[in-house]
Amino acid sequence: MKFYFSPSNLAFYQDAFRSYYDAAGSWPADVVEISEDVFNQFTCATPDGKVLTCVSGQPLWEDAPAPSQEERVATAEQRRAELRLIADKAVEPLQDAVDLNMATDAEIASLNAWKQYRVYLNRTDISLAPDIAWPEIPA
Structure with a gap:
């Protein structure tokens, strides 16, 4: 052949x-x-x-050529969206427990940590990609 x-x-x-x-x-x-x-x-x-x-x-x-700054920022935007989904999924059941007055002290603390994480995540300057200081995901 x-x-x-x-x-x-x-x-x-x-x-x-x-x-x-x-x-x-x-x-x-x-x-x-x-x-x-x-x-x-x-x-x-x-x-x-x-x-x-x-x-x-x-x-x-x-x-392969190094990615352009525009490509780095697009990758960072995608990562931020993925991290936001993780945070949203963590917040929903915790918020339900708080709304129904069923939350434990640990759940309230966890909810506050996740909400704070979402705020920091939204404030993250992705224009600095790839040198981004991502907020730490709550434990």
Whole structure:
């Protein structure tokens, strides 16, 4: 079996499926033949922190570019939303106990800690990503 790499598509192809590509008119004009070892190296799994690129028509792993500040902030926004969900789920039953005058002293203290955590979480400056001082999650 023959294996191919398309530098323009950064994609891999097997000769066994060429008839399907030809029928669809999608077999790339720039494919270069590669060894089965190279095919397996680049199609089994992407190494952490790497991206597929092409040098002189051959596939190559390169270090992934560092995320932009906008991407870091978006990741921080997502993390804050996830932490907020955790806090909301902790507050709901504790607030029910307080509202129904059934809360223990420990539940009241826990409710106050979680509410305080939510305030600090909302005040967290995520524009500083990745150097964010996240508030500590209550015990």
